[in-house]
Amino acid sequence: MSSAYDIEAFRKAIGPIKFEDNPVLVRQKSRDFYWYSPILKAELDHVAADLVVSPQSEAEVVAVLAAAHRLKIPVTPRGSGTGNYGQAMPLAGGIVLNLADMNRVRAINPGRVICEPGAILAKVDVETRGSGQELRMYPSTYATASIGGFVAGGSGGVGSINWGGLRDFGNILRLRVLTMEAEPRALELTGEDLHKAAHAYGTNGVIVEVEAPLTAGYPWIDMIVGFATFEAGASYANALGEEDGILTKLITVVADPAPHEYFLRHRRFLPAGQSVVLVMVADHALDALRAFNRRYKGASTLFDASLIAPEDRKGLPPNYELSWNHTTLRGLRVDPAITYLQALYPFPNQLATVKRIHEHFGREVMGHLEFVRFNGKITCFGLPLVRFSTPARLEEIIAIHQSMGAPIFNPHRYTLEEGGMKQTDAVQLAFKREADPLGLLNPGKMIAWEDPNFDFSAGRNFLFPGLEERARAAGA
Amino acid sequence: MSSAYDIEAFRKAIGPIKFEDNPVLVRQKSRDFYWYSPILKAELDHVAADLVVSPQSEAEVVAVLAAAHRLKIPVTPRGSGTGNYGQAMPLAGGIVLNLADMNRVRAINPGRVICEPGAILAKVDVETRGSGQELRMYPSTYATASIGGFVAGGSGGVGSINWGGLRDFGNILRLRVLTMEAEPRALELTGEDLHKAAHAYGTNGVIVEVEAPLTAGYPWIDMIVGFATFEAGASYANALGEEDGILTKLITVVADPAPHEYFLRHRRFLPAGQSVVLVMVADHALDALRAFNRRYKGASTLFDASLIAPEDRKGLPPNYELSWNHTTLRGLRVDPAITYLQALYPFPNQLATVKRIHEHFGREVMGHLEFVRFNGKITCFGLPLVRFSTPARLEEIIAIHQSMGAPIFNPHRYTLEEGGMKQTDAVQLAFKREADPLGLLNPGKMIAWEDPNFDFSAGRNFLFPGLEERARAAGA
Numbered sequence: 001m002s003s004a005y006d007i008e009a010f011r012k013a014i015g016p017i018k019f020e021d022n023p024v025l026v027r028q029k030s031r032d033f034y035w036y037s038p039i040l041k042a043e044l045d046h047v048a049a050d051l052v053v054s055p056q057s058e059a060e061v062v063a064v065l066a067a068a069h070r071l072k073i074p075v076t077p078r079g080s081g082t083g084n085y086g087q088a089m090p091l092a093g094g095i096v097l098n099l100a101d102m103n104r105v106r107a108i109n110p111g112r113v114i115c116e117p118g119a120i121l122a123k124v125d126v127e128t129r130g131s132g133q134e135l136r137m138y139p140s141t142y143a144t145a146s147i148g149g150f151v152a153g154g155s156g157g158v159g160s161i162n163w164g165g166l167r168d169f170g171n172i173l174r175l176r177v178l179t180m181e182a183e184p185r186a187l188e189l190t191g192e193d194l195h196k197a198a199h200a201y202g203t204n205g206v207i208v209e210v211e212a213p214l215t216a217g218y219p220w221i222d223m224i225v226g227f228a229t230f231e232a233g234a235s236y237a238n239a240l241g242e243e244d245g246i247l248t249k250l251i252t253v254v255a256d257p258a259p260h261e262y263f264l265r266h267r268r269f270l271p272a273g274q275s276v277v278l279v280m281v282a283d284h285a286l287d288a289l290r291a292f293n294r295r296y297k298g299a300s301t302l303f304d305a306s307l308i309a310p311e312d313r314k315g316l317p318p319n320y321e322l323s324w325n326h327t328t329l330r331g332l333r334v335d336p337a338i339t340y341l342q343a344l345y346p347f348p349n350q351l352a353t354v355k356r357i358h359e360h361f362g363r364e365v366m367g368h369l370e371f372v373r374f375n376g377k378i379t380c381f382g383l384p385l386v387r388f389s390t391p392a393r394l395e396e397i398i399a400i401h402q403s404m405g406a407p408i409f410n411p412h413r414y415t416l417e418e419g420g421m422k423q424t425d426a427v428q429l430a431f432k433r434e435a436d437p438l439g440l441l442n443p444g445k446m447i448a449w450e451d452p453n454f455d456f457s458a459g460r461n462f463l464f465p466g467l468e469e470r471a472r473a474a475g476a
Numbered sequence: 477m478s479s480a481y482d483i484e485a486f487r488k489a490i491g492p493i494k495f496e497d498n499p500v501l502v503r504q505k506s507r508d509f510y511w512y513s514p515i516l517k518a519e520l521d522h523v524a525a526d527l528v529v530s531p532q533s534e535a536e537v538v539a540v541l542a543a544a545h546r547l548k549i550p551v552t553p554r555g556s557g558t559g560n561y562g563q564a565m566p567l568a569g570g571i572v573l574n575l576a577d578m579n580r581v582r583a584i585n586p587g588r589v590i591c592e593p594g595a596i597l598a599k600v601d602v603e604t605r606g607s608g609q610e611l612r613m614y615p616s617t618y619a620t621a622s623i624g625g626f627v628a629g630g631s632g633g634v635g636s637i638n639w640g641g642l643r644d645f646g647n648i649l650r651l652r653v654l655t656m657e658a659e660p661r662a663l664e665l666t667g668e669d670l671h672k673a674a675h676a677y678g679t680n681g682v683i684v685e686v687e688a689p690l691t692a693g694y695p696w697i698d699m700i701v702g703f704a705t706f707e708a709g710a711s712y713a714n715a716l717g718e719e720d721g722i723l724t725k726l727i728t729v730v731a732d733p734a735p736h737e738y739f740l741r742h743r744r745f746l747p748a749g750q751s752v753v754l755v756m757v758a759d760h761a762l763d764a765l766r767a768f769n770r771r772y773k774g775a776s777t778l779f780d781a782s783l784i785a786p787e788d789r790k791g792l793p794p795n796y797e798l799s800w801n802h803t804t805l806r807g808l809r810v811d812p813a814i815t816y817l818q819a820l821y822p823f824p825n826q827l828a829t830v831k832r833i834h835e836h837f838g839r840e841v842m843g844h845l846e847f848v849r850f851n852g853k854i855t856c857f858g859l860p861l862v863r864f865s866t867p868a869r870l871e872e873i874i875a876i877h878q879s880m881g882a883p884i885f886n887p888h889r890y891t892l893e894e895g896g897m898k899q900t901d902a903v904q905l906a907f908k909r910e911a912d913p914l915g916l917l918n919p920g921k922m923i924a925w926e927d928p929n930f931d932f933s934a935g936r937n938f939l940f941p942g943l944e945e946r947a948r949a950a951g952a
Contacts, residue, residue: 110759111694111758112760132608132692133692164720168722169767170722170761171720171721191764192770213721216608216690218586219586242852243640243645245639245640245644246644246645247691283587285587287666288646288667289645291645348824373720374720377853
């Protein structure tokens with residue numbers, strides 16, 4: 001496939017900067033976990049860049065952006081590619097700006113870590129742990145995801161039970177962002193300005209440095225607690241989340257039959273018929289958690305990592321790799337027809353809403369809840385496992401959730417708006433006008449830029465030019 | 477005054493263990509901050525032990541208890557005497573067991589500190605800070621209060637905005653407690669058993685070791701934010717408490733005119749007519765707090781310690797010494813007729829309840845709120861400043877609070893039950909039967925022990941023998 005862009009001129013312009021043009025490798029670096037969604041799978045499967053460029057320094061990123069700007073070649077920044085919505089997939093081709101080589105931890109101070117964007121979250125924690133600290137939150141892809149990618153494309157995860165989401169003031173301290181201009185500028189964003197570039201998929205600037213808050217780094221103990229019903233597990237999880245003195249980092253509820261059927265390596269601990277709550281608890285809070293469990297009717301401890309011999313723990317993934325989108329992944333590995341949704345069950349009706357929806361769908365939609373702090377209250381997000389039949393039924397399932405009081409953040413959409421609040425983010429749009437006036441950064445992801453008159457209420461999906469046909473073929 | 481007990485025999489029995497019998501010094505060590513309450517002042521002013529004993533080790537405590545048990549002399553354990561309800565005042569005379577000399581920090585580990593009971597909270601933090609950690613919570617008497625006294629007589633304080641109260645699972649890890657028997661036993665209490673001895677005023681065991689949880693120790697910045705009205709300050713404080721990503725340790729609201737009139741050293745920062753919110757914010761969250769403040773209508777920053785030159789900060793108490801019961805203290809220093817109450821404004825109606833009560837009383841009851849996590853939600857306790865007229869009016873003010881939806885924890889009572897839930901604590905009572913079968917520990921504080929048939933609903937105060945007359949004289 002010949003490119004629409006003058007890639008040859010670009011390559012000359014960037015001189016010695018590391019690049020990759022082997023089509024197999026370029027395609028690999030043009031993908032993420034979009035295939036969790038059968039809709040995105042059909043729409044995005046063909047997406048590939050022309051070239052992957054891997055700068056080693058901010059100066060090299062500047063050179064790449066300046067060259068691409070001059071040649072009007074789109075640039076899609078990428079961390080580790082662990083997103084689920086095609087965040088870092090180059091819809092218009094051009095350049096994938098692979099930031100994985102810029103992965104140093106630059107400074108660790110009380111409450112703060114400064115990293116290059118490609119720093120892997122788990123590796124950041126390895127380095128901060130010497131100071132008794134760790135990151136506040138991370139996705140279930142902790143072991144492979146980059147901090148820049150998390151900030152640009154994530155919203156929360158493990159740790160959100162304490163700290164809320166990345167959108168909350170204080171959960172990102174500073175971003176250094178390069179603009180896409182003839183002479184790229186470096187902007188330092190703090191405070192309210194962080195909203196300009198956080199969770200913007202790299203559509204309006206390239207994050208070249210992240211300053212993130214740290215918290216106390218404690219050993220976390222995995223525990224799995226079993227319940228006769230999903231509702232009982234949800235009630236327990238909510239009550240545990242409201243135990244102000246018991247420090248946890250993760251409280252996940254997974255409905256029967258998923259634990260026994262999908263958590264294969266833990267299967268010997270997880271009897272069929274049990275719904276489970278996955279907990280990460282600080283080791284110094286283990287005694288308190290056990291006291292809480294003893295008092296809680298119907299809770300039976302199925303797994304307590306602190307009581308299991310190291311040889312029996314071998315090969316068991318940590319609880320966080322059974323949680324958030326790893327729950328989906330484990331379902332998909334057993335049953336490729338599984339997909340998922342993302343729902344919020346708003347406080348104070350979360351438990352009633354969960355129960356109502358769970359009863360309505362039965363086993364077509366297997367409950368999966370992630371308890372979090374949200375606007376100061378404990379409530380839950382859901383990443384229910386959906387037995388996929390048709391796109392139309394998936395839309396129906398979404399509509400039923402919404403009608404029953406659970407807003408859906410649609411993971412089957414690749415645009416910022418359709419996956420999120422379904423409205424224009426005026427701050428991000430204004431910043432794109434300033435930082436990427438030619439619209440070369442990650443094209444197709446910000447509807448407000450591509451189609452200012454798009455009607456979010458019309459029930460129609462946004463389709464980036466070139467993707468319509470494939471979407472039609474997928475029936476979306 | 478000759479003693480009812482054979483103090484001479486006791487002194488011989490304890491041999492070389494340090495004691496004090498100078499009446500002036502004994503009286504000093506028989507008191508706490510009970511005089512914040514005009515009621516307790518009248519009732520307890522005469523209370524004094526016969527002897528103060530200051531053991532240097534657990535073995536010496538054992539010897540003291542064994543001797544006192546044999547001679548049937550009451551023993552009242554005491555930390556630093558910073559309580560407000562006569563917790564450590566020896567109503568029946570006898571021995572004050574002064575644990576102030578047992579003040580070593582024995583071990584610091586990730587998430588845990590092990591201390592002797594007399595260890596001063598602020599000094600514990602000095603030692604833990606080397607590991608990047610600090611205590612989760614402390615009273616406003618941090619600089620002088622002991623950890624054993626806090627656990628035995630306190631309920632929460634600075635830090636409760638994150639961690640709830642001492643009563644919550646996980647906020648005390650372990651207590652080592654000596655029984656009052658012929659041969660005192662050492663019991664290790666953990667998990668649910670902690671409720672036996674925590675907040676029991678030393679009525680059912682002597683705490684000789686405390687294991688407490690730690691959290692990340694960060695530099696805290698004092699900020700004071702001004703508002704035109706108390707209600708506006710309360711709304712801001714609630715909203716700030718619900719900012720999951722902004723790490724604070726204290727959020728206190730004090731109604732006009734108290735800040736300008738009572739916070740004398742800060743007066744130049746506090747214009748008359750302003751109600752204020754006192755905030756302790758982690759230094760790495762300062763930028764986020766400023767962003768939050770800029771966005772919050774009606775908030776004006778009156779004081780930001782990070783922007784004030786060291787020479788201008790000299791002599792200014794830290795914010796926590798303007799908060800909790802230090803607010804009361806600062807009021808009392810200016811106007812000796814000030815006293816206080818302790819109220820809970822239950823979630824979710826806390827702001828409406830605060831407003832209603834504040835409007836009802838006007839300046840007779842000056843609002844003072846401490847925002848906390850309570851059962852997983854942000855809400856507030858109140859320690860309103862009351863312009864005291866008569867005990868009858870004070871009772872009326874309490875009754876009005878309760879009728880308006882704010883339960884009162886009465887700080888004008890010296891018993892566990894009347895200051896708290898107004899019911900027998902069966903767990904603490906059962907433990908007293910086991911650990912202090914003769915009822916020699918801190919007599920008069922646990923009604924359930926002294927008068928099993930006491931009727932909490934009769935509206936009558938419990939009066940320990942000998943205190944009736946003084947109570948009558950005080951009009952209570």
